[in-house]
Amino acid sequence: MIVNKELPKISVDNASIAYTNQDFAEPHLAVKDVTLEVSANEFLVVVGPSGCGKSSLLAAIAGFLTPQGGSIKLNGKQIEGPGADRGVVFQDYALLPWKTVLDNVGLGLKFRGMSKAERDKIAREHLALCGLADAEAKYPHQLSGGMRQRAAVARTLANQPEVMLMDEPFAAVDAQTRMTLQEELVRIWQQTEVTVFFVTHSVEEAIFLGDRVMVLSSGPGEIKAMVDIDIERKDRDLSSLNSNPRFQALRDEITRLVRQDAA
Amino acid sequence: MPVNKPFLHGQFAKRGIKAAKGITGIAVLFIAWQIGASVSGVSSYFFPAPVDVYNAFRDMMHKGILEVYLLDSLYRYVVGVFLGSLVGIGVALALGLNKAIAAVFAPLVGFFYAIVESAWLPVFVIWFGYGITTILTLLIFVVAFPILYNVLAGIQTLPIVYVNAARSLGATRWQILREVILPGVLPSIVTGFRIGAGFAFRGLIIAEAIAATSGIGFLIFDGAANKQTDRTIVGMIIMGLLWLIIELAYLRPFERATIQKWGLVTTAEQREVQ
Ligand SMILES: Nc1ncnc2c1ncn2[C@@H]1O[C@H](COP(=O)(O)OP(=O)(O)OP(=O)(O)O)[C@@H](O)[C@H]1O
Ligand SMILES: [Mg+2]
Numbered sequence: 001m002i003v004n005k006e007l008p009k010i011s012v013d014n015a016s017i018a019y020t021n022q023d024f025a026e027p028h029l030a031v032k033d034v035t036l037e038v039s040a041n042e043f044l045v046v047v048g049p050s051g052c053g054k055s056s057l058l059a060a061i062a063g064f065l066t067p068q069g070g071s072i073k074l075n076g077k078q079i080e081g082p083g084a085d086r087g088v089v090f091q092d093y094a095l096l097p098w099k100t101v102l103d104n105v106g107l108g109l110k111f112r113g114m115s116k117a118e119r120d121k122i123a124r125e126h127l128a129l130c131g132l133a134d135a136e137a138k139y140p141h142q143l144s145g146g147m148r149q150r151a152a153v154a155r156t157l158a159n160q161p162e163v164m165l166m167d168e169p170f171a172a173v174d175a176q177t178r179m180t181l182q183e184e185l186v187r188i189w190q191q192t193e194v195t196v197f198f199v200t201h202s203v204e205e206a207i208f209l210g211d212r213v214m215v216l217s218s219g220p221g222e223i224k225a226m227v228d229i230d231i232e233r234k235d236r237d238l239s240s241l242n243s244n245p246r247f248q249a250l251r252d253e254i255t256r257l258v259r260q261d262a263a
Numbered sequence: 264m265p266v267n268k269p270f271l272h273g274q275f276a277k278r279g280i281k282a283a284k285g286i287t288g289i290a291v292l293f294i295a296w297q298i299g300a301s302v303s304g305v306s307s308y309f310f311p312a313p314v315d316v317y318n319a320f321r322d323m324m325h326k327g328i329l330e331v332y333l334l335d336s337l338y339r340y341v342v343g344v345f346l347g348s349l350v351g352i353g354v355a356l357a358l359g360l361n362k363a364i365a366a367v368f369a370p371l372v373g374f375f376y377a378i379v380e381s382a383w384l385p386v387f388v389i390w391f392g393y394g395i396t397t398i399l400t401l402l403i404f405v406v407a408f409p410i411l412y413n414v415l416a417g418i419q420t421l422p423i424v425y426v427n428a429a430r431s432l433g434a435t436r437w438q439i440l441r442e443v444i445l446p447g448v449l450p451s452i453v454t455g456f457r458i459g460a461g462f463a464f465r466g467l468i469i470a471e472a473i474a475a476t477s478g479i480g481f482l483i484f485d486g487a488a489n490k491q492t493d494r495t496i497v498g499m500i501i502m503g504l505l506w507l508i509i510e511l512a513y514l515r516p517f518e519r520a521t522i523q524k525w526g527l528v529t530t531a532e533q534r535e536v537q
Contacts, residue, residue: 064427084433094428098446098525107442108432141526159432 007076008037009163009195010061014070016220017056027068030056032220035070043189043196045210047203047258053221054199055091058165061197062088074163084108087161089169091199093152095140101127101151102136108159126154129184131177146173153181157188163195171201179238182208190233203254207247208236215257225257311493316500319493328482333501336467336478340505343399344463347406348456355411359418360444372411380405380466388474398470405466410455417451418444450522453514460509464502 015034018027031053038044046054059065060072063082072079074086082088087108095104102123103110109119127133130150140148149172156164170178186209189196200206206213210229217224231246241247293313300312307315323329354372358365380401391397421444429443471480479498486494522528 062427062431082427082430084431086431088428088431090424090428092424094422094424096425096428096443096446097527098449098521099442107429110442111429111433111435111438139525155432 007040009040009042009075010036010038010197011073011076012036012057012061012070013073015057015060015067015072016069017053017060017065018068019056029220031060031067031216032222033070034221034223036214036223038195038197041189041193041195043186043198043209043211045198045200045206045213046216047200047206047213047254048216048221048224049218049258050201052216052218054216055167057216057221058088058167058197058199061163062086062165084111084159085162087156087159087164089149089152089156089164089166091167091171093140093148095148095151095155097140099139100136101132101138101140101143104140104151105136105155105158107155122158123154126158127151129157130154130181146177149173150177150181153185160192161194163197166196166198168199168201170205178205183238185209186233186236203251203258204241206254207231207250208238208241213254215254225254227254227257308490308492311496315493316496319491320497323494323497329497332478332482335475336471336480337505339395339398339402339471339478340463340467343402343467344406344460346399347403347459347463348410348452350403351407351410351455351459352414352452354407355414355418356440356444358411359415360440376408376412381469384469384473393474397474398467401470402463402466405462406459409458409462410452413451413455413458414448417448421447446525450527453518453522457510457514461506464506468502 012034015031016029017031018029020027034057046057048054056065060067061074061079063079063086095101096107099107102120105126106114106119106123109122114122124133124136127136130153132147132150132154135143135147135151140151143151149169153166153169156166170181173181182205185196188194196209198206198209200209207229213227213229214223215225215227216222227250229250231241231244231250235244297313300307300310303310311319320329323332354368358369358372383404384397384401387397387400391400425443425447426439429439434442467478468480468483471478472484475481479501483495483498486492486498518528523530
């Protein structure tokens, strides 16, 4: 496809997301008046206190729910539902219990009509990338939480979407694996045109990964700050990042923004 | 592989013990029955002993009646249960996945659910006459409802996140049905099938009693009408055994290979609280 650098990949215009509940007369407002542009191949990270509407915003971009007010566009076109152009890594994994890890990872390719041999080959590459090569024959219920999460990441990567919507994808993996996955994600993102919308609770992770970090206020979520991460990619080495003064300053700033609100 | 041997051995021993425990229950029933019949001293027409029943069984085997009856009943049962399952699953999918269909047809389905099969039978006989059409129609009716309601509940409780995941991977409606909904409701299909295929015996017995001149249901009623109670009891025992065979030889292995392997249902061993 033709990537128009001028046109934002995702544009959220004054969007509000409300949940209607039979028990309450008033709809519950989860996200309020968010306006946001994510350019092609940008890495945007979203942080904010629990319940502030991060997953809701992600779900609206994925096309699972329609914003009450405003609009959300992909490549300038109104989003009308989910599609393979926007891959999602769900907070609760959403692996299909009746498919092996290998078949879960190759599922998007199967939907496109790719042959079994071809999609197994691609799925295996992505499993290896996520450190799950030994688990391909297992069923999701036989995996640990962290392994499920990695399988979910592999499934989204294997489908090569234009946009990756990732909801705390590394929350359940150990520190070692998490670092590997973070580095791999950045590598993949750099090598491809993919645009990433990444939700996390970890400020350190946000700074390591993001071009920009969006801080949402506690519910209903509004954009509280948009922080540019002005550390060059080549200087973002996980082993030394902690002692980088710029990193420390950004970390303190973002942490303060998040905490102010959570209190 | 000598390392695996003790393990495998243990597995077989475990299965053997389980089977032995299952058979004990049946053995106790037969012994109590024989003692009860001998001690009470009532006529064998009124309360046949296991020995009488065995003799009736041998007699019918010898004359070749039993084989014919059994095959007739099995054929009706298998075809009826199969068609009834298809109808049940199909209607459940239509009602569960389409708002418009549900709005129009859900009340109708509820209405017909309440009209029991014994009320339908005379009407079916008038419409279709005595014979296979009436029997199969009745079986479909009996089998479809429990499957329908179970599958409908299964569709309603299937986590929507599975459907969303598939849609984000580019699935078409048809692919969602095949890869997500159908496997996702398999536990409900199995539960519904267990109830429906069990109910099918009721339908089969009364249908054969009225609309057939062969089969296990015919045997049961014909035996009782001709003071051959022992024959009736042969028919009853065959029904019980048939279900055990269906359960142990087909349903359980099917469950082990699917929903149990997928972690959608747990086993008694896993649930047991120590
Ligand atoms: N299906 C729903 N129905 C009603 N309210 C909902 C629903 N999903 C979320 N909410 C509400 O919307 C608000 C935002 O929820 P959301 O899941 O988007 O938060 P979040 O920022 O992702 O939180 P966390 O960091 O804990 O994952 C919360 O107040 C929550 O109670
Ligand atoms: Mg969330």
